[in-house]
Amino acid sequence: MPRPTLTHSLRRTGALAAVAFAVAVAAAGPAAAHTEVEAEGARALDQNVALTFTAESESGSAGISKLEVILPEGITPEDITYKEGPKGWKLAPTSRGYTVSGPKLAVGEDAEYVVAVRQLPDAKTLVFKTLQTYGDGRVDRWIELEEGSAGDEHGHGHPAPQLALQAAAPGAKVVSPTPTEEPTTTSPTTGAPSTPPAQAAADETEGDDGTPVAVPLGIGAAVVVALGAGVWWFRSRRGGTS
Known part of the structure; x- marks a missing residue:
């Protein structure tokens, strides 16, 4: 009877060893x-x-x-x-x-x-x-x-x-970070709007009421001429009657 008991023990030990090996392999599998x-x-x-x-x-x-x-x-x-x-x-x-x-x-x-x-x-x-x-x-x-x-x-x-990583090489330094490029945006002007040159030239030729400066100048010249002609006519007439 001792032999069957020994054989059974060996079989049981072998089965346990196989199970332990399978568990070990399964545990190591994911890694x-x-x-x-x-x-x-x-x-x-x-x-x-x-x-x-x-x-x-x-x-x-x-x-x-x-x-x-x-x-x-x-x-x-x-x-x-x-x-x-x-x-x-x-x-x-x-x-x-x-x-x-x-x-x-x-x-x-x-x-x-x-x-x-x-x-x-x-x-x-x-x-x-x-x-x-x-x-x-x-x-x-x-x-x-x-x-x-x-x-x-x-x-x-x-x-x-x-x-x-190995130790840093002698003299190695941290480099500055790469500057981030900021998008260029055009902001609206907060001051008075700029006047185009053509408009500025036009403004210089107009008076405060919008009348072109040449108009009053022409009227003034006509008045001066008329007055001069009147004086000349008056003197000529006076000289003719004397």
């Missing part, structure tokens, strides 16, 4: 595929740095259609320039980072794209939290930090992409 960011030899305060992002596909029924990145402190949406990515995809800035999106990729195809950063901040590690959207509406949230939150030492298997 197997994730998003990554790479920039070989990147240093703090480096300028015009190319960052390569790779988002692995986890869906067996839909392709990736959009990636939203939440930028770390020290990098603004204006600092990002889209370099290359899946065909038809474009970058659009958001209030907290940017999105790259376009026609959904084939099922199982990873999404890879490259952006350039104007200047990296003075930090040791940069975290780029990412939301990965599929064509069927599914969203994978790659936003967890490696250390986990309080009371959660292991997270849920969705680590955020992180980029480790």
Whole structure:
């Protein structure tokens, strides 16, 4: 009888081991595929740095259609320039980072794209939290930090992409932010409206009542001539009678 008991125990132990292995694989599964960011030899305060992002596909029924990145402190949406990515995809800035999106990729195809950063901040590690959207509406949230939150030492298997930076090069400095171009607008004139030259010339030839200045001048000249003629006529007549 001892042998059947031993055989039963071995079978039971093997079954438990298989279950434990399956549970371990299932628990590790979600973290197997994730998003990554790479920039070989990147240093703090480096300028015009190319960052390569790779988002692995986890869906067996839909392709990736959009990636939203939440930028770390020290990098603004204006600092990002889209370099290359899946065909038809474009970058659009958001209030907290940017999105790259376009026609959904084939099922199982990873999404890879490259952006350039104007200047990296003075930090040791940069975290780029990412939301990965599929064509069927599914969203994978790659936003967890490696250390986990309080009371959660292991997270849920969705680590955020992180980029480790080397120390800044000697003499490296923070560059001034790119000035934002303000749109030029034409504001209405608050003072008296300007008078066209032609109108000004016309005003100079008119009196206060709108009568052309030449009119009174002509009348005055006629009066002077008439008076002169009258005086001449009176003197001539007087001389003729004397």
